[in-house]
Amino acid sequence: xxxxxxxxxxxxxxxxxxxxxxxxxxxxxxxxxxxxxxxxxxxxxxxxxxxxxxxxxxxxxxxxxxxxxxxxxxxxxxxxxxxxxxxxxxxxxxxxxxxxxxxxxxxxxxxxxxxxxxxxxxxxxxxxxxxxxxxxxxxxxxxxxxxxxxxxxxxxxxxxxxxxxxxxxxxxxxxxxxxxxxxxxxxxxxxxxxxxxxxxxxxxxxxxxxxxxxxxxxxxxxxxxxxxxxxxxxxxxxxxxxxxxxxxxxxxxxxxxxxxxxxxxxxxxxxxxxxxxxxxxxxxxxxxxxxxxxxxxxxxxxxxxxxxxxxxxxxxxxxxxxxxxxxxxxxxxxxxxxxxxxxxxxxxxxxxxxxxxxxxxxxxxxxxxxxxxxxxxxxxxxxxxxxxxxxxxxxxxxxxxxxxxxxxxxxxxxxxxxxxxxxxxxxxxxxxxxxxxxxxxxxxxxxxxxxxxxxxxxxxxxxxxxxxxxxxxxxxxxxxxxxxxxxxxxxxxxxxxxxxxxxxxxxxxxxxxxxxxxxxxxxxxxxxxxxxxxxxxxxxxxxxxxxxxxxxxxxxxxxxxxxxxxxxxxxxxxxxxxxxxxxxxxxxxxxxxxxxxxxxx
Numbered sequence: 001x002x003x004x005x006x007x008x009x010x011x012x013x014x015x016x017x018x019x020x021x022x023x024x025x026x027x028x029x030x031x032x033x034x035x036x037x038x039x040x041x042x043x044x045x046x047x048x049x050x051x052x053x054x055x056x057x058x059x060x061x062x063x064x065x066x067x068x069x070x071x072x073x074x075x076x077x078x079x080x081x082x083x084x085x086x087x088x089x090x091x092x093x094x095x096x097x098x099x100x101x102x103x104x105x106x107x108x109x110x111x112x113x114x115x116x117x118x119x120x121x122x123x124x125x126x127x128x129x130x131x132x133x134x135x136x137x138x139x140x141x142x143x144x145x146x147x148x149x150x151x152x153x154x155x156x157x158x159x160x161x162x163x164x165x166x167x168x169x170x171x172x173x174x175x176x177x178x179x180x181x182x183x184x185x186x187x188x189x190x191x192x193x194x195x196x197x198x199x200x201x202x203x204x205x206x207x208x209x210x211x212x213x214x215x216x217x218x219x220x221x222x223x224x225x226x227x228x229x230x231x232x233x234x235x236x237x238x239x240x241x242x243x244x245x246x247x248x249x250x251x252x253x254x255x256x257x258x259x260x261x262x263x264x265x266x267x268x269x270x271x272x273x274x275x276x277x278x279x280x281x282x283x284x285x286x287x288x289x290x291x292x293x294x295x296x297x298x299x300x301x302x303x304x305x306x307x308x309x310x311x312x313x314x315x316x317x318x319x320x321x322x323x324x325x326x327x328x329x330x331x332x333x334x335x336x337x338x339x340x341x342x343x344x345x346x347x348x349x350x351x352x353x354x355x356x357x358x359x360x361x362x363x364x365x366x367x368x369x370x371x372x373x374x375x376x377x378x379x380x381x382x383x384x385x386x387x388x389x390x391x392x393x394x395x396x397x398x399x400x401x402x403x404x405x406x407x408x409x410x411x412x413x414x415x416x417x418x419x420x421x422x423x424x425x426x427x428x429x430x431x432x433x434x435x436x437x438x439x440x441x442x443x444x445x446x447x448x449x450x451x452x453x454x455x456x457x458x459x460x461x462x463x464x465x466x467x468x469x470x471x472x473x474x475x476x477x478x479x480x481x482x483x484x485x486x487x488x489x490x491x492x493x494x495x496x497x498x499x500x501x502x503x504x505x506x507x508x509x510x511x512x513x514x515x516x517x518x519x520x521x522x523x524x525x526x527x528x529x530x531x532x533x534x535x536x537x538x539x540x541x542x543x544x545x546x547x548x549x550x551x552x553x554x555x556x557x558x559x560x561x562x563x564x565x566x567x568x569x570x571x572x573x574x575x576x577x578x579x580x581x582x583x584x585x586x587x588x589x590x591x592x593x594x595x596x597x598x599x600x601x
Contacts, residue, residue, distance in 0.1 A: 012306045019302060023295030030287045038283030042276040043241060043254060050199070050256035054269040057201055058258060061190060065163070065263065068185045069149065071108055072167030075181045084115065084123065085171055085178035101126035111162050111184040115169075118145060118177040129156040130164070130184055140166045144180040151263065153211060154184060161187055161211070161219075163263075187212055200245075200253070200270040203260075210235070211265065217247065223268070242273050252276075388414050439569065441593040442480040444515045444522065445470045450480075451487035455495065462499040463509060464528075466491070470515040475593040476522040482565045483590070486573075487513070487526070489558045490586055494528040497584065521571075522592045527578060527585035538575055566590070 075081055080096065097115055105113045105126035112129040116122045120135035134154050135141065143150040143166070150166030162184040171178035194201045194214035202213030202223070210218045224234045237244045242252040253270035260267060395410045448468060459466050476483070491511060498505040514525045533541060542563040566573045571590035578585045 034283040034287035035280045038279040042279035046254040050271040076167045097124040111186040451484045463505045468513045490526045497530040524588040529583040
C-alpha cells in the first residue's frame, strides 16, 4: 500500500531527528577520543625529544668529567709531586710546584689544581681558588684516605661552583698516606653549551638541589620538596603526566630525567608541553568538524531523498495527465509520421538521381574535352599515318629495286609510328573511362606526360610553351586517371586564357608545371602568364556553370570538376597570387605515397 503525503512527511521528520541525535552523540565521543589520542601522541613525541636531548647532554657531561677524572691519578704518580712528602717539611717544598700546577691547569682548562695534605690542608695551588676550609668540609679526605678517587662539589674562593676530583699521594713507607692532589672542574663551558638549547636543562644533587642549569635563577634551589630544605617551596610540582613550573609562568613541561650514579647527580630535561594542548585542540576541532560535516551530509541526503520522493509523486501525477493528452494526439502524429516518411523517401530518391546526374555530367564534360581536342588529335594521327604510308612506299620500291638492306630500318620506323599512335589511343581511352575510387601510388611525371599528350598539340597550335619541373620518382597516393583529368582541365583552361578569342597566344606565352614534396604532401603548381582572374571573381571560379569564356565556348564545369576530383583524392586546390608576375596560379595539394613521405621525413 502506497503511503500518503502526510505519512511520508512524518516519517522523514523522525529520520531527521534521529540523524541529529546520532550526530551529537558521535560528536561528543569522537572529540573525546580524538583529543585523548592526539594528546598522547604529542606527549610521546615530546618525551622522545626530551630523552634524546637528555642522552646527548649526559654524553657531553660524561665526556667532560672523564677528561678531568684522569688528571689527579696521573699527577700523583709524578716523582716531583711525591718528592714533596719524602723529606723535610712539605709546606716548605711546595714552592717547587708553582711552575707545574699553573701549566697543567692552563693546558687542561681546569679551574684550579692544588696539592694538599691527607687532612685537606692546601700546600700549593695553581690559581688559589681551592681553600682548605672547602676541602675539609667535603668528603674528599675520607674518600682519598680509602685509596679511592675522591669526588665532591665545591664552592671556590671566588664564589663559583666547581666539581673536584682528588687522588691519593702515597708516602715514603708502604701503606702511608702522604697527601692528595685536587683538580677543580669548571662548569661554565657546560652551562654555556646548555644555554644554546631552548629546553631547560639542569642537574640536581643527592639533596634534590639544582647544581647546574641553563636557567641561572634555578641554581641552588630545590627542584622538588626535600627534607634538606624544610619550609622552602620547590621549583616544580607534578601535575598528572606533566610537570608544572611556577617560575616559568605555571607552564607545563614534559620531563625526562636520568641519574648519573658515578657522580651522584640526576640530570633533567624539560620540554614545553604546549604542543600537547595544541594537538588536543586541533584534533578536537578537526574531528568535530568532520562529524558535523558527515551529519550535515546525511541530513542533506535525507532532505534530498524527501524532495526526490515528493518530486517523483508530483511527476507521476503530471505523467498521468500527459498520458491522456498523448493518447488523444497519437493518431494525428502517426499520420504526420507516415507523411514525413514518404517525403523523406522521395527526397532520398531525388538525391540519388542528382548524384547520378552529376556523375554523368562530369563524364560528359570529359567527353566534351575530348571532342574539343579532336581537331588537334586528328593532326597527331595524320602525321604518323602519312609517315607510315611514305615509309611503306619506300620499302616497296626498295624491294623492287633489290635494295633490301635498308628495309629493316624502314620497318622499324613504321613500328615506332604505330607505337606512338597506340600510346595516344590508350591515353584517350583511359581518359574517357570512368575512374575507379581506390587511391594507388602514381608517378607524378608519368601522369603529367600522359596529360600533355592530350593537350600538348592544342598548346603548340596556340603558340603556348609548356615547361615542367617534376623531380624523378616523385610519387603520390592518388588516382592516375583522375589526376590526369585535373592536369588536362587546368592546362586546357590556361591555354584558352592565353590564346584568347582568335586562338593565338602572344609571344612569350608560357605554362609552368612544377611539383615538390612538403612534409607528407605532394604539391603541384600549374601557372600561366596570361591575364589572370580578377579578385572579384576568385570566390566563384570553383562554382558549377561559372565561366568567363564567351557564350558557346565552355560549360563552366572545368574548375568545378577539378575541385570535386581533388577532394575525392583527399586533397585540395586553391587559386593563389603570383609574386611579381601576372596570370593565374593553381596549387594542388594531395597526399604523398607512404614511402615518399618517409623519405621526406
